[in-house]
Amino acid sequence: MFRFILTKLGVLIPTFLGVTLIAFSFIRMLPGDPIELLAGERGVTPERHAELMANLGFDRPIWEQYFSFLWGILHGDLGVSFTSRQPVLEEFLTRFPATVELAGCAIIFAALLGLPAGIIAAVKRGSAFDHTLMGISLTGYSMPIFWWGLLLIIFFSATLGWTPVSGRLSALFWIDQDSGFMLIDAFLSDEKGAFKSAVSHLILPTIVLGTIPLAIIARQTRSAMLEVLGEDYVRTARAKGLSTFRVIGIHALRNALITVVTVIGLQVGVLLAGAILTETIFSWPGIGKWMIDSIFRRDYFAVQGGIVLIASIVMLVNLFVDFMYGLINPRILHRR
């Protein structure tokens, strides 16, 4: 186990360094610089431009800027966003709960629907249900998020009036943000109806963000189940006269879950990427929307800091999944 952890950590460090390098260079490779974008149509004199670049430390050699970025990371300092003039870490942390809340709901939604759908499709392989489900999941998987979001808004919010159009809470509720999780804050607030409002605001973004993971989970569950259902021990279990429920629910599903759990873990990265679009459509004040705004403003510190933080989270979640996988399937731990 110790060796396993060491190996995983050994891979993590170069990956992390690679991420910092990509994050640092990616935003600098984009044409246009923040000062020019800020000045807009009026322009800025070369002297003023140089002065402002120097203020931000961009007059230093590029390697020096990179090492000071790395040095900052080691000290928990990701720099100051030059749009808001506030520390990047603080900017990230105030928005992160909104993304976690949305991503959490999306993954729960995807797993709650995807698992049973995949199991039923596998059990009833070749049936109309199976074909329909796989057709729908292929559609879901290929759905452009932006289009899908707008379609749902137009149908459910604008035409039927069932759900709010965007945001996290109705503007009429003035609740304090203590935890940053709207469901919790609204629940703890004294404002009647705030919790209901928070839940109703979550519905459409959850569906939109959860669609792709739902499709993937359903398909993966189906194929994992099909594989397991053909195994000898399942046949033995059936031969022993166990009920279908026990055979599928206990013997087959447990083994199929190993793959499925990994897939769900890998979806964290997909969710964070998908959150960028979903948050933009639904004006959801999370890190995705913040990253997009920062890229457009060429806010170098916010973008590089944001990428490093998001990538670190994805890496940590994957590491955790690896451990879980190792625990569920001990063969992995002892593989040389």
Place this chain on the structure above:
Amino acid sequence: MIKKGLLATAAFASMLAMGSVSAEAKTFVYCSEGSPEGFTPALYTSGTSFDASSRNIFNRLVEFERGSTIMTPGLAQSWEVSEDGLSYTFHLRDGVQFHKTKFFTPSRELNADDVLFSFNRQWKADHPYHKVSGGTYEYFSGYVSFPDILQTIEKLDDKTVKFTLQKPDAAFISKIAIDFASIHSAEYAQQMMDAGTPEKFDQEPIGTGPFQFVSYQKDAFIRYQANDDYWSGRAPLDKLVFAITPDAQVAYQKLAAGECHLIPYPNQADLAAIEANKDLTVDSQEGLNVGYLAFNTEKKPFDDKRVRQALNYAMNKEAIIKSVFQGAGKAAKNPLPPTLWGYNEEIQDYPYDPAKAKALLAEAGVTNLSTDIWAMPVKRPYNPNAKRMAELIQADWAAVGVNAEIVSMEWGEYLSRSQKGDHETVLLGWTADYPDPDNFLSLLNCASAKSGGNRARWCHKEFDDLFNEAVRVSDPEKRTALYEQAQAVFKEEAPWVTVAHSVVHKAMSNKVVDFRIDPLGGHVFYGVDLAE
């Protein structure tokens, strides 16, 4: 834990004190287009930040009348200008209170120290607040170049402040009426400095304006409540909420669903649907802007005015406006918008005349001209679809034998390369910072040809002399005459094709009473009401 409990109790108590949660309170929800960068207008340059701060929380010494460009006394109830135009003495209004909030209780009313603080912070590098929150003041140092204009700012007494200038600047009063010149509380600044949290001063703003800041949930809401002690009378609204909604399509859906009362930038394509909706209204006004095509007069053959005139004649402006603005634009003949004083009505625009264009090109000895047209990658009120505009111009020019290639690139790159003069012809535009012809014509003077803001890189002595003279004299009639002459010179020399002035639209619920479109592009909610 105890601290958190205390905080929650304090927050609850303050909410009770504000009486904020009653359903009967008139709450106006504005679906704003983006997140403010912060709440101290002097630090920022975007209209989004100004809407969230200066235009609703703060006041300036001089203000614009709501929905107009007429100057009116703000925190200064009167002022005098010296004969030589070098000194301006402002007399501050009595009884102006700064906001009383849960984080600040003012002990005194507005006085000269607040004015000095507000300007010196931006001006003096050794001011204790100069470096706080990044310490760049683009309006003060760059756009209006106050360090080159101001000599001194003095407190004559508690209610009198005197500004002395290095040289006369006839647009000075207009300049101090704009956002960056908002007046802050020096007392609050001192308190925050003493508490060791000076940056809070810029995040939890205290002003004298009609609305006071309550809270900001990043990228989601900004909440305000009416300032009960507002010196010009309490606002009819009780609460104001900015619900941040960047996507215009989503904003429109929110408006239609009754989730907000006003959206600032409806999509052109949604206007017909909004007008057809019986619960909604669209309000329109000509914007203080101009969209233009600039010829790089440093490059051949655009150094020859006959070529520039020819390409003016070759453009079918009406067809372009019809196609690009879909009725929301008006052909421009001057670099100034018609709603701004100093606009020269007498000027005749170049009519669409391909034959004349060909003749002028032949006269200039230009045959088989190949050039480029730079088209902006972004939408702007003065040009909602630059690519389409460029295609139409390309076709018009092809008809007179000029081949033009359309060039487009990323916006930052576009701005920087066009500033360096890499283009031959470029589409761009301007929206007023302050309502003075100086603000538009400075895009055409020799100083900006040098700095690059003048995309035509056109430096014409006669025009420049008229421009500089108009900045020096303070008599409005004389200035008008000078600007009118300058526009005549401009038209004859044709460094630009003045394409269009656009119309701006605001879509709102029928419940909204007396919202007035700000010609300077702001969104001001003082005086707005909601019908029952």
